[in-house]
Amino acid sequence: MKEYVLKTNSLTKSYHGTFALRDVSLVMEPGKIYGLIGQNGAGKTTLMRIVAGLSFPTDGNIELFGQSGEKALQAERKRLGCMIEYPSITPNMTARENLTLHRIMRGIPSETIENELLALVGLSETGKKKAKNFSLGMKQRLGIAIALLGDPELVILDEPINGLDPLGVVEIRNLLIKLCEERQITILISSHNLPELYQVASDYFIIHQGMLKQSLTLAELEENCKHHILISCDQPEKLVSVMELQLKTLNYKVMPDKSVKLYDYLDNKELVAKVISENGIFVTNFSVEGDTLEDYFISVIGGDRNA
Numbered sequence: 001m002k003e004y005v006l007k008t009n010s011l012t013k014s015y016h017g018t019f020a021l022r023d024v025s026l027v028m029e030p031g032k033i034y035g036l037i038g039q040n041g042a043g044k045t046t047l048m049r050i051v052a053g054l055s056f057p058t059d060g061n062i063e064l065f066g067q068s069g070e071k072a073l074q075a076e077r078k079r080l081g082c083m084i085e086y087p088s089i090t091p092n093m094t095a096r097e098n099l100t101l102h103r104i105m106r107g108i109p110s111e112t113i114e115n116e117l118l119a120l121v122g123l124s125e126t127g128k129k130k131a132k133n134f135s136l137g138m139k140q141r142l143g144i145a146i147a148l149l150g151d152p153e154l155v156i157l158d159e160p161i162n163g164l165d166p167l168g169v170v171e172i173r174n175l176l177i178k179l180c181e182e183r184q185i186t187i188l189i190s191s192h193n194l195p196e197l198y199q200v201a202s203d204y205f206i207i208h209q210g211m212l213k214q215s216l217t218l219a220e221l222e223e224n225c226k227h228h229i230l231i232s233c234d235q236p237e238k239l240v241s242v243m244e245l246q247l248k249t250l251n252y253k254v255m256p257d258k259s260v261k262l263y264d265y266l267d268n269k270e271l272v273a274k275v276i277s278e279n280g281i282f283v284t285n286f287s288v289e290g291d292t293l294e295d296y297f298i299s300v301i302g303g304d305r306n307a
């Protein structure tokens with residue numbers, strides 16, 4: 001049986017009859033970075049708060065490390081580190097003082113973890129500088145260091161790249177990849193921006209109006225966005241042999257509905273059309289498809305940018 005770090009079963013949360021989450025069922029496997037993508041108000045923070053035990057579902061339930069039920073979940077949440085909504089940083093304290101404060105609050109005796117975490121998030125050299133004078137990226141990294149106190153196996157980060165400049169995004173990305181690879185930490189990271197999260201995450205959950213619209217891997221996301229010529233015809237087997245023998249390409253994929261995605265000849269579509277027609281194949285669709293990440297996201301959530 002597969003081991004899951006997190007499993008949600010028909011998770012639902014409503015506020016006075018309005019759904020913030022609706023029937024969300026998803027699974028997270030160990031050692032992966034999951035991106036939770038949705039527009040403002042999609043339900044990302046609500047989901048994270050329920051997992052962290054800061055809010056409770058109206059319906060459905062969650063399993064953390066295979067355990068369910070509030071008592072067991074409370075125990076399993078010791079294996080969880082969170083940064084939800086904003087980093088819980090005291091502005092008038094240095095990076096180290098912030099870490100010490102949270103370490104003591106969490107009852108962690110060892111001071112050595114502070115040096116280790118400051119080095120890990122690249123804040124060792126900040127000395128006496130107060131957190132209020134940090135850049136947004138530095139604040140986010142300090143928030144992540146706080147979330148890492150207690151050596152969590154699952155880390156939940158709500159919008160940690162929101163508002164960062166490209167360099168800041170790269171810094172956070174490298175940090176998350178390091179955490180995942182060196183410490184085998186599973187990470188759930190939310191964002192409203194799919195292109196920004198692209199390549200940070202290995203798997204994606206797309207959420208819209210409280211509903212899980214799609215759960216897909218990075219490879220599936222790339223496949224869905226890759227530009228291709230989509231051909232539907234009356235003789236798909238013949239089309240395949242024409243592509244291989246006459247167009248000399250294996251760079252195609254036959255879809256379950258027997259349409260064919262051809263990833264070559266995007267710059268010479270006329271030749272493809274000519275060869276198909278010369279072979280007496282009747283074509284019902286011949287179009288160039290493929291989305292930018294942003295377009296793809298919009299198409300998954302129903303083409304509604306402002307909902």
Ligand SMILES: Nc1ncnc2c1ncn2[C@@H]1O[C@H](COP(=O)(O)OP(=O)(O)OP(=O)(O)O)[C@@H](O)[C@H]1O
Binds near residue numbers: 015019020047
């Ligand atoms: N305490 C609350 N009381 C009433 N409604 C709430 C409450 N918390 C969240 N909501 C509503 O639930 C929906 C989902 O909110 P949530 O904060 O989870 O979205 P989000 O995807 O995190 O958005 P954002 O990116 O803006 O933080 C929104 O419509 C929001 O207004």
